[in-house]
Amino acid sequence: MGSARLQAIWVIARRDFVAVVFSRAFIFFLLGPLFPIIIGFFAGAVGASVQHDLDKAVIGVAMPAQQGERLVAARNAMIDHMAGNVPDMQVIADIAPGSAFDPRAVLKKRQMSAVVTGTLDAPVITGTQGKVDDWSGMIAMFAGRARSDHPDQYPEIRADVVATSAAHEHSGQVVTAQAGQLLLFLLTMLLAGMVLSNLVEEKANKIIEVLAASIPLDALFMGKLFAMLGVSMVGVMVWGSGYGMMVLAGARHIPLLATPAVGWPLFLALGFAYFAMAYLLLGSMFLTIGGMANTVREVQTLSMPATMMQLVVFFLASFALARPNTWIEKLAEVFPISSPYAMLAHAAEHPSLMPHVLALGWQALCVAVMVRGGAAIFRRNVMKSGGGKKAKRAKLAEAAA
Template sequence: MSEVLRAALVIARRDFSAVIFSKTFILFLLGPLFPVVIGMAFGGLGEKITTESLRPTIGVAMTAADGGRMERAHRILSARMGAENLPKLQRAPKGNPRTLLTRPDARFIAIVSGSVERPILTGKSGDLAALEGDVSLLASAALAGERLPHVQVRKQLVAASAGAEAQSRLLTGRAAQVLVFLLTMLLAGMVLSNLVEEKTNKVIEILAAAVPIDAVFLGKLLAMLAMSFVGICFWGSGIVAGVKLLAGPDIAPPTPAVGWPVFLLLGAVYFTMAYALLGSLFLGIGAQAATVREVQTLNMPVTMAQMGIFFFATYAVDHMGSAPEIAAIIFPFSSPFAMIARAAQDASIWPHLLAIIWQACWVAVIIRLGVWLFRRHVLKSGQASGGRLFRRRSAVVK
């Protein structure tokens, strides 16, 4: 066993150095940052469009006096409620409201006519149902005029709120689940492409001739795991620096139930468990494939199954102590995601010790299964290989 471990560390050091010092690793590190930047840019643009351009516009076809009262009420309510929570008002030309709405140059969803005391809202059925309450509020404020009361709210500060704290911890658990899942799916898939490339170049056969095949499997798994932590440290540092720069140094994220040091430690452990489980499966799958197309075909069912497991774990977050959460904790592939969410909401440590031991046992089982598949298929190449999953029929020449 010690010889296998030493050989595995040699293979891990070889693969780790080859990946870390390659030119493409920089692009790999920077790659996930581009979607984040683009998402933030488009998110801000989309919010601006939603709050400004997509707000419904109501045409005001009233007398000048009543129209001015409605606009004044709109300004007062916008200052108190926020302009994005009210439809826009615009003076409509004189004429029949039905005719005005059918004009090609009309930009109104509905038109309010009549008087402030008796407003008449003209428009389609769905628009009337959505805008009736807003028009009623504006007309009521217009009737009150300068007498519109402004009640001063008295504030009482509390040091903590159990409801707000529980909600923030729930959000922290969900965010941790999503982060662990995305990192696992993003980083575990690299094992497949690396393995197929080395099989094509016959590097695997050279390694297997020098060290036990079990050591090759474990070495590759350890190398990809170490490379994953390098990427996580880089991305985590970038996120922390970005938050501090954009949100200011006084930003304080909600504290998980177990505290941030223990939570981060558990996050690293659960990511390791999830990566070892999925990475072992991917290595076993990659050993049966000889081309990238076969890898993609085999990868899809595993990815879809893992997404279903993740959705099951996210459902269990809201039901702590229930049967779904217990099932998610017991099932090995969903256990890391369920337990990291529990760490954000429950301060007890002993469930995590039991869960880590349980997951470690399953990691050993899955690794043994992956080693068996790896040993059985990795050295068999070519179209005539009996170990290949996708075997082509060779033409028979008579």
């Protein structure tokens, strides 16, 4: 690509970017999605408060010789002097010496977060790794208080960790993949329409024909695509900053997703890259539609199949999550329109990076091809609508000469 073509792309991109970002309408466009986010924040806060009251953590205690009652009494005596959310403790069994007791079975059958067994001198806490890490020190303090002979000495806690299975970890990564696909789809559908509206407006005002006569059409299309992509990135950063401010303000009720296979930093970077590719692919389709349409009604008619196809490919990528290592997954990863969604899910489930390098290269190639095709269609329509009689007269004059 020559320097003149790159210069033309930069001029068009800068022109459209500045015209959109520094307009009053864009400010209201940015504020629009923030209102449902704010309402969802307060609704989630209320729901989290109710859920917290319903799902308050309970620790079961099963110790011999009424030691469990003494541990619970120590907890009740110290709770007023403790900060934070202290779980409830409930005696579930008074174990006779030598009798068998399976705390893991209790965790499977009863709504309890952990079970404390053993004795006050050697407590054993059974639970997930997170619960064990959070509550071991607290249980040691309660057990030290409950012992009458050494109330100021904390016993050593032995942990019986209920390990998270590989299936559970993969299930969490699948949820992360689904969340990433949904967010990518919503952002793309929300923002990609700006390309079409911008082109239709300039086409109606005949501005696009003046620009087409000055610079190559594919450079014009590419400049518009990157301008609207830059505008979209501004919107994503503003909305992401608003989300971050809510988290810092205390929105702890927002659910945490499982860590993707490639890690959060790389997953977010790939998310931005695949959003850019999904936007450019859909935007190039909309530019092609704008090139074929002459009126707003035609734009609405022609854009409907593209919107429906976007829904279909989104469902294809989502369905491919449930069919790993099959031709459906390969089709979703290779088909250009669905590739960004499928590959983002791939990043959540698989740690390998080379497939993403190949996928981004393939998607960039498809963007270039679609822009060239859209420019060719638009060039034909512009020549057809830009005064065909003048072109015929020029040809007749050349033939006569």
